[in-house]
Amino acid sequence: MQPNKLTLSYSIANNPTPTKSTLITEDAELDEGLAERLRILADARALKSLAEAFLKPEVGVKTNGLMGRNYYDRPSAPVQMEDEDADEVVDILEDALMLKKAAAQW
Secondary structure (H helix, E strand, O other), rough: OOOOHHHHHHHHOOOOOOOOOHHHHHHHHHHHHHHHHHHHHHHHHHHHHHHHHHHHHHHOOOOOOOOOOOOOOOOOOOOOOOOOHHHHHHHHHHHHHHHHHHHOOO
């Protein structure tokens, strides 16, 4: 009967038998390496899309339909005058200017 390769490799003094702790640390190292590889690939994808945006400005920007805040419709926006009120204010200011000129000539 010939011993198989596995028993020979464990019987040699230079090759210690793998223990549960060494297998766990090897798995952890593989997981860390995989996680780092995934981070690097995600960074590469982000850099590629950024480079394409700079090299091809004619493509345009893709949005999800949500744009920035509307300054005029937000709840804390200053109250805006109606067109009629604004016209009245302009007329009053013109009258005040004419009165000032008349007072300066007097």
